[in-house]
Amino acid sequence: MAQTATSHQLINLLSTRANKENGLAQDVMQGLHKTPKQLSSRFFYDARGSQLFQQIMDLPEYYLTQLEYEILDRQRKEILFAFKTDSPFQLIDLGAGDGYKTKLLLQELQAQQVDFSFVPLDISPKQVEALLAELPNEFPGIKVTSLVAEYFQGLAWLNQNSQTRKLILFLGSNIGNFAPEEAQRFLCELRSALGPEDRVLMGVDLRKEPEKIRLAYDDAAGVTAAFNLNLLHRINHELQADFNLAQFSHFAEYDPIEGTMKSYLISTQEQEVQVKLIGQTFHFDAWEAIHTENSYKYSIKQLKTMAQACDLEVAEVFTDSTHGFADVLLMPRS
Structure with a gap:
């Protein structure tokens, strides 16, 4: 060079922004129809997500x-x-x-x-x-x-x-x-x-x-929780969804046998969420989880x-x- x-x-x-949005739309369509529900961690890093991760590192x-x-x-x-x-x-x-x-x-x-x-x-x-x-x-x-x-x-x-x-x-x-x-x-x-x-x-x-690992993904200040919840904020913004972030909470646990740190978003009540750009409505039971990330040690x-x-x-x-x-x-x- x-x-x-x-x-x-x-x-x-x-690729173009439209293609990137289609990637997010496809992930939401497929992931929220699964049992258990899941969303890909690769969509954490929009502009706000990147800023929050910089805060996490501090x-x-x-x-x-x-x-x-x-x-x-x-x-x-x-x-x-x-x-x-x-x-x-x-x-x-x-x-x-x-x-x-x-x-x-x-x-x-x-x-x-x-x-x-x-x-x-x-x-x-x-x-x-x-x-x-x-x-x-x-x-x-x-x-x-x-x-x-x-x-x-x-x-x-x-x-x-x-x-x-x-x-x-x-x-x-x-x-x-x-x-x-x-x-x-x-x-x-x-x-x-x-x-x-x-x-x-x-x-x-x-x-x-194990507890040292778990706390790294569930900090006292709640920055990691905000980072995880930002995934729903991004879906709201880019796919015209109506996730109420106040009705979801961050949960993290570490499995020392597998060496896996797992993160979830938990629906704190029964609710329906509409995602307009993909024409879908998703039902959540109270305390139902969306698996958002694994981190392997x-x-x-x-x-x-x-x-x-x-x-x-x-x-x-x-x-x-x-x-x-x-x-x-x-x-x-x-």
């Missing part, structure tokens, strides 16, 4: 951000040494958000005067636009290509437009958003996008004391098994001081 020393560009690979209960920040802050030199930064490369941040943790690596790369370009990729255009506006001031001379895209859509575009080796960041325990079989497929698809010199730095929330042993099944190997494991979180460096098996 040819760039000058101060090149900054934004490329939007997503909460005292939400240890994930704190622990991963510690890893990247204290071990950034070791992480970059393990990747070998002696030749040009692209630093690709899948689900970049505000770049809070990634900026630690950017600081180190610029301090070492490494030849690299930065590619923040996110599904939220506003997040990507905000990050692109900030980066040139915080990191003078940085080369940036910002992508508004789904993960593999963006990686496919990069592979078509550049032969430069890649360090792909998949931070924040985003792998935990997939069910184990989906996580396996994701890793295998990610492997297919890698060249022999490419690497992946993946953030993983490790199994730990892993052991290092599980991660190594998943990696091997996808022709990947764990090259390095970087953990925080409590060993509650890991950033795992993956490489293609030779």
Whole structure:
């Protein structure tokens, strides 16, 4: 990808707004007809949802951000040494958000005067636009290509437009958003996008004391509850529904056997909800649940098994001081 020393560009690979709304409509149509009802967590992140998640990351209960920040802050030199930064490369941040943790690596790369370009990729255009506006001031001379895209859509575009080796960041325990079989497929698809010199730095929330995990998804200030309920607000706004948010509550529980953190929206009374744009009315019994999210926690042993099944190997494991979180460096098996 040819760039000058101060090149900054934004490329939007997503479909039209109408197609995105159809995706939400299809999810609502299918999910609310199921027993039990469910909605996909991938629709959490509209503009308001993204703002609420930024607030969640600052909460005292939400240890994930704190622990991963510690890893990247204290071990950034070791992480970059393990990747070998002696030749040009692209630093690709899948689900970049505000770049809070990634900026630690950017600081180190610029301090070492490494030849690299930065590619923040996110599904939220506003997040990507905000990050692109900030980066040139915080990191003078940085080369940036910002992508508004789904993960593999963006990686496919990069592979078509550049032969430069890649360090792909998949931070924040985003792998935990997939069910184990989906996580396996994701890793295998990610492997297919890698060249022999490419690497992946993946953030993983490790199994730990169950109540600590549960509280991270059910904070005292109610920000996570607002984040979960915002899914109904989005459906109201985009699909002309009439969910009364005051008649739904957030509920979260952790299953230590499966290693699964589960989130629900609970109808606190019997009610009917109309979704005009899809011409459907949905009945809710009192205390009926909508399953909105699973977040899976892993052991290092599980991660190594998943990696091997996808022709990947764990090259390095970087953990925080409590060993509650890991950033795992993956490489293609030779």
